[in-house]
Amino acid sequence: MSSADDVGQVDFVYPSSIEVLLESDVDGLLDAPEKPKKITSSDRLERAFLQIVEFRRAHGRVPDSQTREIAERKLGARLDGILANEEKIAALKHLDEFGLLDVPEAPSSIDDLLEGDDFDLLGDESGLLDVSGLPVRRQQFDTGDAARRKPADDFEQFDPLFKQKHAELREGTSKLLPYPGLGHIIPGAFFVLNGVMLFIAEVGDTEYKKSTVRENKRERLRCIFENGTESSMYRQSLAIRLSDEDGQIVTQAQMTEILTDDEVSGHIYVLRTLSDDPQIAGLKDLYKIGFSRGPVETRVANAAKQPTYLMAPVKIVVDYRAYNLKISALENLLHRVFAEVRLEITQIDRKGRNYDPSEWFVVPLTVIDQAIELIVSGGIVDYVYDPDSQTLRARS
Structure with a gap:
């Protein structure tokens, strides 16, 4: 019969180092778990777009952002947001297998727009879009001849003249009379056009412009306005404006009338x-x-x-x-x-x-x-x- 010391006794052998312990872990029990990969904004964008792609694959159409189906409406709104951002379109282009991100070209004419109306949404049975009976609008071209107002660089030398004329009008030594005609648009003359006084500082050399009927002559003016601007309109252009817009001439108080043929x-x-x-x-x-x-x-x-x-x-x-x-x-x-x-x-x-x-x-x-x-x-x-x-x- 054996002794009590021999009953149930097990001998344990301890490893001499941590390296030996790791080498003996054939089942990987001691392996450290891997850290999860950090999700970036690009990853989230791509995942969101892939959900739209899967919807297109499953249903054969793009999700509708106006539907009552909440899940589909969210996908449709997401697609609308992507299409409104060129950077997002560029970042997702490699995942777009159905051409969801392709932007259609704008129609170059009304006819192209109507031809592309597959659902006849722009059908015009009433004839509202028929403009053939309307008068042709004359197209305006800027030839560079049009005189535009610009600040007068030397206005300080003209400002006292306007102040003097206004003083004369208040004192009664000068007065306003209806515009008398083209012959009165000369250097030194004062007029009032749409409530603004102007001074004819210069009349340029006569230019001759041939038309199909006759040769017309015209002169450029230097018109100084009391608001500090100037214009180089033609003499005839100013005459037309003064005539059509009830312009007035500033003249001496003793002048009761200026006739058109007065020189x-x-x-x-x-x-x-x-x-x-x-x-x-x-x-x-x-x-x-x-x-x-x-x-x-x-x-x-x-x-x-x-x-x-x-x-x-x-x-x-x-x-x-x-x-x-x-x-x-x-x-x-x-x-x-x-x-x-x-x-x-x-x-x-x-x-x-x-x-x-x-x-x-x-x-x-x-x-x-x-x-x-x-x-x-x-x-x-x-x-x-x-x-x-x-x-x-x-x-x-």
Whole structure:
């Protein structure tokens, strides 16, 4: 009989190292579980699209985003969202076996649209789409000749002119009359078009354009508007607009009417010198009376360099526009009336030459205004100027 120590005894052998233990794990019991792969946004997008592909394979059509079936509507809405995003379309193109992501070309005409209407959704039994009986609309082409408003770079030199005209309108020395005709669109003229005052700064050279009937002539204008813009419209174009849109001309208050056939003769102007020369600046009631066919502002732009303006800047005191008058005769007549009070002075021009200005007179402005009114009415021939009383008196 054996001893108790021999009954049920089992001997265990322990491995000498961890490597031996791992090598003995033939069933892989000690293997570490693999980490699950991280799902990216691209993976989710592809899985979502593959569900749409499977729906197409199973049903033979794309899912409808408007159906009442919730599952199908979700797939349809998902497809609509993908089609609205070019990046998603590009990322899923390799999975699109049914052409779900193909964008149809837009029809190039109404006829193409109607031909592609497989379900006759645009059928026109009533004839609403038939435009054959409508008048043909004239197609407009931009030839580059159209004048458009643009900011006037030198508006600061014109702004005082507008302020002066508005002041004259308030004071009653100027007034608005209906637009009288094309012949009055000349340099220096003021008009009101759609409530905005404009000034004719320049009239360009005459251009000739041949038509099938005749050769038409036209001139480009430089129109300055009181809002700081300018336009280079044609003279005839401005005339049409002033006529069609009830335009007005700004003229002297004594003008009661301007007829279409009245001819613009030019401007009668009165200037005051701004000279700081003691022998000139000390003279009271010294004025230059002259005539100009073009804008007075242009005429006196370089006054400081010209002996006729006493080699100094000037201020425009009065600017009357004259109609149906012979300028040369009026100039001689007005100078003869004030001959006794003409300024006797010699100026030296920029080249060192002597010059005797002949249009400066020492006479009160009120008398000059009276003389101009008599010129316009034609009554000046019956008056002479008396230097002692500084008045115009009737000839004896």
